[in-house]
Amino acid sequence: MITAHLPAGYVLGRSLTSARYVVPAAVFGAALPDLDLIWFYLIDDRAFHHHHYWVHIPGFWLIVGAVVLPLVRRAKPALLPAGIAFFLSIFLHICLDAIAGGIAWAWPFSDRFFTLIEVPARFDHWVLNFILHPVFLIEVAIWAAALTLPVGRRREA
Structure with a gap:
C-alpha cells in the first residue's frame, strides 16, 4: 500500500463504534507502522x-x-474501544502491506516474509510499478469507501 493506510484506518474506526477517540485512534494506528x-x-x-x-x-x-489492552481495561475502561481500534488498525495496516509487500507473519519462529501478490519491476521507479499494477485498485476502493462516509461522529440509535 502506498496511500490507503489512513483512509483504511478511518473506515475501520467509523465502522467500529461512535465511542470517543475511536476514529482518531484507528487513523493513528493505521499510520503508525509507516513512521519507520x-x-x-x-x-x-x-x-x-x-x-x-x-x-x-x-x-x-x-x-x-x-x-497494553488489559492495562487500559483496568486503568481507564472508557478508553478500551479506542485502544482496540488502535491495535486493529495496526493489524489492518500490516494486512494491507502483506498484499503486495512482504510481512514476517511467522516471527519469532521464522524470518521469512510472505507476500500475497508479487508486483513485477517493469518500470524504473518502484512507485510506477505499484500504481500501474491492478493491485492499486484496492487502494482506489479503500479511498472510495472512505470518501463516501460522511464527516463527523455517527450517532448511535
Missing part, C-alpha cells in the same frame, strides 16, 4: 526494506497489545 520510514530514509539510508523493522512485525504488536 523516517528512520529508513534519514538514519538507515535505505539499508534494507522497512518491513524488516519491528513496527511491521505482527508478533511484536500481538505481544504489545496483549500487555
